[in-house]
Amino acid sequence: MSSTRPELKFNGSSDERQYFKKYSQLPEKESTTVRFISHNNHDYFTVLKEDADLIAENVYRSRASIKISNGTQYLSLSLQNFKESLKFCLKNHYKVEIYDSKTFELLNSGSVGNLESLSEEFEIEFDFSDGSNSCIAAIKLGKKIGVCVIEDTEIYFSEFEDNDVFSNLESLLIQLGVNEVLISAKVENNKFLQALEKINNLVVSAVNSFPKDVDQDLSKLLDTENIELTLASKGLNSTDYSLSLSCCGALIQYLDLLNSSKTFTLNKYNLSTYMKLDSSTMKALNIFPSGNNKGVTSIYELFKCKTAAGSRLLSQWLKQPLIDQGTITERQKLVESMIDDTSLRVETQDFLSGVPDITRLLKKISTGMKKSGGENKKLNDVVHLYDTVTSLPKLMDVLNIDYYTTPLEKNQEALARFCELVETTITLDIDAYEDHKIKPEFDASLVEIDGRMKSALESINQLHADAGDDLNMEINKKLKLEQHQVHGWCLRLTRIESVVLRNNKKYQELQTQKSGVIFTTKELKNLSKEYGKACEEYNIKQREVIREVLSLTLTYESVFNSLASTLAHLDVITSFAIASILNSYTKPTLYPFNESARKINLIESRHPLLEVQDDINFISNDVTMDENRFVIITGPNMGGKSTYIRQIGVISLLAQIGSFIPANEGAELPIFDAILSRVGAGDSQLKGLSTFMIEMLETSSILATATENSLIIIDELGRGTSTYDGFGLAWSISEHLITDKKCFSMFATHFHELNKLSEKYSGKVQNLHVVAQENEENDITLMYKVEPGISDKSFGIHVAELVKFPQKIINMAKRKAEELSEEPPLKKQCSPQEVSEGMTRLKEILKSWRANPDTKVLQSTLAGESNKFILEIVNNL
Known part of the structure; x- marks a missing residue:
């Protein structure tokens, strides 16, 4: 600052x-x-x-x-x-x-979705914590939902039907990483607004105009004369996508795109191409960083990409896990190739470390075309691109994967003329303090100015040497010559060594900094002015040539974008391979939709984020789910229930982006069409939503979205209301998932009565519990192992003891818990057979009592009965 x-x-x-x-x-x-x-x-x-x-x-x-x-x-x-x-x-x-x-x-x-104008005017680059680009969408409600999304030069159209909780819309906005949405100022649909509010860090802007006639404006953006033909070539038409076209019109006005020089490309976005993720899942699985936490706290941080483009692609893959087995297998094979070849892996990382952000450089060059001044800096960007292309042979010498070598060879060939342009026009061999410039031989008038610049620079270097002799200071080591932003060419000594300047009228002190004392001489000052004047003349003369070079560079933009895309893909795959080696990941076998063998079989699986923490010795666990797709997990607080169910979600997501997973060999997973979560508790007072209301909204979204091919993760459903209401909801929701959805579901709960579902739905439900050992002093040791069976205790009071509750409160809590545990259990309905037997026996008892009407004898007889129906009567006396 x-x-x-x-x-x-x-x-x-x-x-x-x-x-x-x-x-x-x-x-x-x-x-x-x-x-x-x-x-x-x-x-x-x-x-x-x-x-x-x-x-x-x-x-x-x-x-x-x-x-x-x-x-x-x-x-x-x-x-x-x-x-x-x-x-x-x-x-x-x-x-x-x-x-x-x-x-x-x-x-x-x-705004976060409209950065172009600010970025150009103030030359600022905005970087987001998840590595993504700025992305904006417009949404219009009708019989369907129409969406138009713009990211850089890409326009996406999508129209689809949705449910009452707008879960498909939520998935689309997450998949495309939308930062800001435009909606009509007249929208009053509360459920629609709630769906947008659920998405973290999404800016919602209301606008008044969603124009319908946008064909002419869209034609300009796409640089086409026949918009209907262009739409048809993308599988779109103005009738079926009228809502999306109207949304596009709103974005054109909001972003002022008609005054942009960019040419856009249009695509149809199919929501079902990727796995659906809801905002609760993104948060529960820690996919992206949140806050300024130190260490690896998100899946995004687990993989260390070397390039900015690679980081952006990784962010995109995490938002768009694949559901196509062929593409997943292709990525797995590429990761395997990197793992098997150590030399390739090391050389590739070394190369990628020096690759600049090609997309950003092209954007800077394009912006530079619109502004005058600082031409030399713009040439530096061109040379950065040149350096990347000329270093490609070094990568090609070690890269033996056709998936990458084929497009890279094409890019290298297409950019050969670009390299010739740079070598012909730009000085490449320069000193560290110099900017690149147009070669003087390129224009006769530049030769004379360049001669003056060199002559002045030689004289300046000689003055530097003379000053070293005069002050008895070794040049370059002690006495520095540097080009200051304000003072031009000047000399510098450290503060301690600057004592030699005292009372020496030959030298003039200019400024004192942390780095030392900056000073000059009369001759150096004149030479610096002469050099600066010559540089200014040179810049004016070379300005038009530079603009021509920049313009020619931009003609290769599509080739550079292709090169950037290939290198980004290589970067992400390499980061997958390195993470797999460092953390002992294995390649899973994946089963597509509708295959009978769909199952989860993970041996010694781990949570990838917890196991890399320095102070944690992670306990691995097995996961086996086949026909028994609904798992109920009970056990003590802090015993690992939440970690267990979340790690299955994280592992599934890793598998479907093409990464290897933290488990032993032989891992098997189904391909999921969605991962849906109800995890954590929190209210939203500003939105007027209680903890329980948010819980119900998220659960409603799960029930509306889930299919037989989904994975559902539920943690502590029903605790935001009364025990009976919460248990009733948890039971009925569980039954619906078991009987109707039939999807893989993980349910961590303290409602131990839910374990009875395994009796009602034998073979479809399995009970697991986290192990805890209790000694005679009622102290427990958490083992963090998940085993078959049920847990009849939650050990909540033990947790209160761990956080040092007053002993008086602990004792009162234990006493009250014992009282409640001694109360009779919830009454259970008698079976028809028990009622029939009880009615027969009751008639016999009543006949006997009629003959001998002694109340005490009757009560004694009833109390001694074993029939449930009779006991029910006794309990109600």
């Missing part, structure tokens, strides 16, 4: 009053919007009122920088601090508005 903060200045008190008055007259904003005021053409910025609090606390980490003027608090920001604040706001899903300080006109605005 910059230590020098600009001051808010006015020409007089009237100007000051006018400034704050204009600010107060701006339209009312939402709490999720932050307004910045730009001064002197982005020289510095201010934020006011609650926005000043937000930036001070989260960016500056101090309120000391806040000032008050005219009764209003404000905070001033340098350009650099403004960029940091901008990143904070957008990463935390605030919308941003930038106004001019004089006219208070809106100069620019942006």
Whole structure:
């Protein structure tokens, strides 16, 4: 953070009053919007009122920088601090508005799904914690749901039917990694709004216009004359996809795409191509990082990609697990090839470590075409691309996998002319402090200027040597020559060594920094000016040539994108292989849909995130599920029930992205069409939803979405309401999953009565429990092993003892628990046979009593009966 903060200045008190008055007259904003005021053409910025609090606390980490003027608090920001604040706001899903300080006109605005304009104007790169790109969607409700999604230059159309809880829409937004959605301001469907609110970090923006006639605008974006023909070639038509077209129109207006120079491609998105994941599952399985936790806390962090493109692709694969066995097998074979060849694995990682973000470089070059200034920096980006292409032969020498070598050879051949262009026009052999430039031989006028630059630089180097002799300081080691951003060419000594400059009028001190004292001489100052003037002339002369080089570079954009895609795929596969070796993963056998052999068979399976923690010795467990697809797991708190059911979900997801899994050889898994979870408890007071309501909403979504090919993970269903209501719901939901859905289900619970389901549905339900050993002092040892059978205790009081509850409370809890355990159990209904036998016996007793009407004898006779029906009567006396 910059230590020098600009001051808010006015020409007089009237100007000051006018400034704050204009600010107060701006339209009312939402709490999720932050307004910045730009001064002197982005020289510095201010934020006011609650926005000043937000930036001070989260960016500056101090309120000391806040000032008050005219009764209003404000905070001033340098350009650099403004960029940091901008990143904070957008990463935390605030919308941003930038106004001019004089006219208070809106100069620019942006949101997490609309970063293009801000990124170009302020040359900022936004990186998300899950490695993804900015992605925005528009949604329109009708007889179906119409969706249009835009990510960079890709447009996706999708229309589908959905259930009451909009689970298909939720899956689509998660699969495509949408950051922001546009909806109609007139939407009043509460269930639709609740479905959007469930998705973490999703910004919802309401707009008034969803235009219907967008053919002409879409034609411009797709660069086509016949939009109907283009739609048909993608399996789309304007009649069946009218809602998606209207959504596209809303996005065109919101993003101002008609003023963009980009050409877009259109695709139809099929929701059923990938496994469905709901927002609860994304959170429960820790697929992506949350917060600033140290260490490996998510599946995304488990795999260490070397390139930015690889990280983005990994993020996409985690959101889109495959359901096609052929594609999964293909990825498994590639991982296997990497595991088997150590030399290939090491050389590939070494190569990928030096690969830049090709997509970002192309974007920077494209943006550079629109702006003047800093041309040399833009050439640096071109040279980075050149270096990547020319280093490909090194990779090709060791890479022996046709899946990669074939496209890479095509890319290398297609980019040969690009390499010739760079070698012909750009100086490649430069010093560390220099930027690349156009070769002087390319233009006669550049030769003369280049000669002056070299002559000045030689003289500067000679002055450096002379100063070393004069000050008795070894050059380059002690006496440094460097090109300063403000002072030009100058000399530098450490603070200690700078004592030699005292009382020496030959040398002029310019600035003292942490790195030392910067100083110059009269001759060096003149030479520096001469060199700077020649550089400026050179830059002006080479400007048009550079623009031509940039323009020609962009003609290879599709080839570079293909190269980036191949290298990203190689990066992710290599990261899978390395994680498999480091953590002893194995290749699972997967069974497709509708195959009779579908089963789960995992030997000594582990949770991949817990086992890599430094302070944990993880206990592995077996998982076997075949016809008995519904598993009820009981046992003590903190005994490992939740870990066990979640690790099965994580392992299934890893298998379907093509990774190996944490289990022993012989692992078998079915391919799932969805992983659906009801895990954890928490309310949402701002949305007016209780813990139990959220639990019911998530469970309703599961019941609406699940099929026979799904995996369901449920942890502690029904604890947000009364014991009887909760147990009743847990029982009925379990029965529905067993009899109707017939899917693989894992149910961790403290309702031990649910174990009776295994008696009612023999062969379809299995009871498991986590092992705990209890000694004579009632202390327990958690074994973290899962075994067949049931647990009749939850050991909740033991957990209270672990966290040091007062002993008085512990004793009272134990006493009350014993009292409740002694109460008669819930009455059970007698069978028809028991009722018939009881009625016969009761008639005999009543006849006997009629002959001898002694009440005590009757009560004694009834109490001694063994028939359940008679006992039921006794209990009700």
